[in-house]
Amino acid sequence: MRKYLFIASIVVFTLCCKGKQTTVADNIVAKAFDKTLKVSDIKNIIELSRNSSDSIEYIRNYLKDWAINQILYREAADYYKNDEQINRQVEEYRQTLILNKYKQVLIKDNSHSPADEDIIKFYAKNKERFLLTEPMIKGAVIRISSNSPNIKRLHDNLKKTDQKSIDEIERLSLKQPFDYSFFLEKWTSLTTMSYLVPKQIIDNNNNLKPNTIYEYKDEAFVYLIKIVDILPKGAEMPLELAKTEIAFLLQENNDKTFIDNYLNNMLEKQQKKGNVVINFNRKK
Numbered sequence: 308m309r310k311y312l313f314i315a316s317i318v319v320f321t322l323c324c325k326g327k328q329t330t331v332a333d334n335i336v337a338k339a340f341d342k343t344l345k346v347s348d349i350k351n352i353i354e355l356s357r358n359s360s361d362s363i364e365y366i367r368n369y370l371k372d373w374a375i376n377q378i379l380y381r382e383a384a385d386y387y388k389n390d391e392q393i394n395r396q397v398e399e400y401r402q403t404l405i406l407n408k409y410k411q412v413l414i415k416d417n418s419h420s421p422a423d424e425d426i427i428k429f430y431a432k433n434k435e436r437f438l439l440t441e442p443m444i445k446g447a448v449i450r451i452s453s454n455s456p457n458i459k460r461l462h463d464n465l466k467k468t469d470q471k472s473i474d475e476i477e478r479l480s481l482k483q484p485f486d487y488s489f490f491l492e493k494w495t496s497l498t499t500m501s502y503l504v505p506k507q508i509i510d511n512n513n514n515l516k517p518n519t520i521y522e523y524k525d526e527a528f529v530y531l532i533k534i535v536d537i538l539p540k541g542a543e544m545p546l547e548l549a550k551t552e553i554a555f556l557l558q559e560n561n562d563k564t565f566i567d568n569y570l571n572n573m574l575e576k577q578q579k580k581g582n583v584v585i586n587f588n589r590k591k
Contacts, residue, residue, distance in 0.1 A: 334346060336349065336366075336370060337370040337373055337374055339373075339374045339377035339378060340377065340381060342377050344370065344373060349366070349369070349370075352365075352366060352369050353366065410566055413565075413566060413569060414562045414565065414566060417565055417569075418558070418561070418562060418565070419561070420554065420558065421553075421554050421557035421558055421561065425557055426546075426550055426553050426554055426557065427546065429553050429556070429557060430546050430549055430550075430553055434543050435543070437543065437544035437548075437549040437552070437553075438541055438542065438543060438544060439538055439539070439540055439541060439542050439543075439544050439548075440540065441496050441497065441498060441540050442496070442497050442512045442515075442537060442538065442539055442540050443494040443495065443496055443497075443537070443538045443545075443548070444490075444494070444495060444496075444497060444500075444515070444534055444535075444536065444537045444538075445490060445491055445492060445493065445494060445495070445534075445535040445536045445537075446490060446491065446532065446533045446534045446535045446536075447465060447468060447487070447488065447489045447490065447491060447531075447532075447533045447535075448487065448488050448500055448503045448504055448530070448531070448532050448533075449461055449465065449476070449485065449486070449487045449530070449531040449532075450485060450486040450487070450503050450528050450529075450530050450531075451483075451485035451486075451528065451529055451531075452483075452485065452527070452528060452529075453524060453525075453526070453527060453528055453529050455483060455485070455529070457479050457482075457483060458529050458531075460475075460479065461476060461479065461531060462520065462522070462531055464476050465520055465531055465533050466520060466533075468489075468491060468533065468535075473489065486503055487503075488500065488503060491535055493547075494538070494545055494547065494548055497509050497512055503530070504530065504532060505523045505525065505530050507523065508521065508523065508530075508532060512537075512539075513539065515534050515537050516534065516537070517534055517535060517536045517537055518534070518535065519533075519534050520532065520533045520534075521533075521534070
């Protein structure tokens with residue numbers, strides 16, 4: 308809170324009210340009629356002001372706009388106080404806002420994450436809905452200086468990629484740092500590896516084959532790419548990649564089903580009590 312005190316002490320906002328100046332209290336930075344703004348109300352504005360060349364002027368302008376809006380709203384509210392259309396629209400908006408907020412509370416209090424069994428069943432019935440938009444690979448990538456003496460050793464260890472070989476690669480990286488990434492059992496898109504993978508690999512991914520090591524060189528680096536497995540663009544998405552999206556779809560459907568049932572049961576209950584009557588028959 309102390310970091311805001313310099314603002315509160317400098318920003319003294321005065322308002323003209325029937326020709327008389329009124330200075331607001333220290334912890335209140337602006338006042339208009341019965342409305343006030345405290346330092347705590349404008350924390351975000353204070354933070355934004357730090358990016359301005361004149362932070363005090365930035366805040367003064369905000370407070371000035373706030374005061375003008377309060378004055379203008381007071382005039383407008385008085386002008387439209389008997390306008391039934393505006394009053395109705397305001398009430399409709401208020402009702403919609405409260406209803407939507409309350410529905411969110413109901414869903415949150417009664418929501419349950421989809422079971423793995425349901426996710427698997429949905430995936431099995433709807434595989435065609437989940438297609439890859441880009442190639443996915445499992446493997447490993449190493450990028451090392453082209454003059455490193457460890458290139459052959461890394462290549463040999465990359466062929467095996469058992470735990471002993473992985474440990475050896477990591478040990479070598481401590482002696483002579485280089486970039487590497489292992490995703491041997493996790494599907495990964497080529498584009499997410501673009502900082503380690505040369506462009507020609509990404510551009511020519513249709514030629515990549517499983518269980519193959521590719522070596523590329525440029526002026527600065529040698530790239531060792533081991534492809535354990537690959538899925539082309541347009542292939543069915545593996546369950547592990549589709550799982551998050553399916554869970555969201557099922558959750559959304561579960562929430563809708565819950566709220567629909569809740570509202571229908573609520574209506575039926577109030578109709579039985581006689582609190583609600585719907586009396587409309589379509590004429591034939």
